[in-house]
Amino acid sequence: MRGAVLHGAHDFRMEDLDTPILKENECLVNIKACGVCHSEIHQWDRKIDGLEYPRHIGHEVSGVIENIGSNITRFKKGDRVAAWVDGKGYAEQVAVQEDRLFPMSDSLEFRHAILEPVACTTNGVMRANIQLGDTVALVGTGFMGLILLQQIKHVGASKIIAIDIRDEMLSVAGKLGADVLLNPLRDNIEAVIKDLTNGRGVDVSFEIGGLQTTLDSAADITRMEGKLVIFGYHPGERIIKDLGYWNWMAFDIINAHFRNLDTILKGSRIGMEMINAGKINMEVLITHTMPLEEINKAFEISKNKPEGFIKSVVINE
Ligand SMILES: [Zn+2]
Missing domain, CATH: 3.90.180.10 (Medium-chain alcohol dehydrogenases, catalytic domain)
Structure with missing residues (x-):
């Protein structure tokens, strides 16, 4: 062959x-x-x-x-x-x-x-344990962010905020059901989100870009005791710039990375059920x-x- x-x-x-x-x-x-x-x-x-x-x-x-x-x-x-x-x-x-x-x-x-990316997003969404009515922000809506967006809709977030520097990605996010579309090159993310959440910040933020800037943005927009989900891949040595602030805000830090085979296979099974049931639109992605x-x-x-x-x-x- x-x-x-x-x-x-x-x-x-x-x-x-x-x-x-x-x-x-x-x-x-x-x-x-x-x-x-x-x-x-x-x-x-x-x-x-x-x-x-x-x-x-x-x-x-x-x-x-x-x-x-x-x-x-x-x-x-x-x-x-x-x-x-x-x-x-x-x-x-x-x-x-x-x-x-x-x-x-x-x-x-x-x-x-x-399937494999959907196994990752499935596990990420499950580990984030989003509650009914939560406001959720996605920092980076490329391929993975756009799958996360579709799955998060099914767990009952009240508002999903898509954040990306590519307007064309935001437009796809809008078609897939994001409620608010923000481009950091144009919008003051922190101010707009504070405005949308009565000054509190989002209940759950997903950092997806795997960059220092996306990590910082996610921290900037998450409410006190909110969940900061690190979904992006951060290889090598990185420094969390302001751990003091993370401490003060009492964030629930969730590392959404999976190496355990059983976890990967569980995410695969559930993810594939969602794809088969037409709950994730892969065609547009x-x-x-x-x-x-x-x-x-x-x-x-x-x-x-x-x-x-x-x-x-x-x-x-
Ligand atoms: Zn892969």
């Missing part, structure tokens, strides 16, 4: 790879789509010290079961599935353990059954698709974010 192997900066190469040999608890999946994840861009953009190249990456897979191991009971050949895989998703086939496979509805397109052979281009687009870009997916037609 064919697969894309990452050799270094901007250098995926299509190669002939061995067909995976199935273990008894695995299914062989013919990959139809694999989402390009924000967390992968840096390994493609430059060769990272300490990471082994060539690399087989890609973890946001959907496809059709081609073959099953001897112990498989829940799936059969021909089943449509979304999968959480540990790399090797940019290929024609991958072997996946049964507990990492989730049925996808017949009406769904493969490119829209991109998947803006770019490219054949596997053009994977370097798919990464370039994900890095450069041309106008209208939200998320790119590599497909095997």
Whole structure:
């Protein structure tokens, strides 16, 4: 089978790879789509010290079961599935353990059954434990923020405030049901939100951008004893600029990152149920698709974010 192997900066190469040999608890999946994840861009953009190249990456897979191991009971050949895989998703086939496979509805397109990000957002929303009537702010409404927005609507927030520096993202957030759209390049976020909340600040803020500025903004707009949910990924050393203020405001700091496999699989199962039930509109979020052979281009687009870009997916037609 064919697969894309990452050799270094901007250098995926299509190669002939061995067909995976199935273990008894695995299914062989013919990959139809694999989402390009924000967390992968840096390994493609430059060769990272300490990471082994060539690399087989890609973890946001959907496809059709081609073959099953001897112990498989829940799936059969021909089943449509979304999968959480540990790399090797940019290929024609991958072997996946049964507990990492989730049925996808017949009406769904493969490119829209991109599960792993939804597992993260599902766990993030559940850990935030939003209460009925809460005012919630999303600081950064790219792909992940726009999924969070849709899920938060289902848990009963009274008002959802979308904050982003890209107006086109705010306009999508508006279409998906955000109540207030704010652009920090134009709006005084803190003042507007104080105004909207009788001077208190929001009950729950989600910091999604993974930047010092988004973290600071989230702290600025959260009410005393409100929840500050750190959903953004902050690699390396960062300093919380004003821990004294966080102390004084008695924030409930929630780290919405998940490494425990059981947690990831639980988020996957619940997230997939929401996608299958049509509760998350993925169609509007998947803006770019490219054949596997053009994977370097798919990464370039994900890095450069041309106008209208939200998320790119590599497909095997
Ligand atoms: Zn991902």
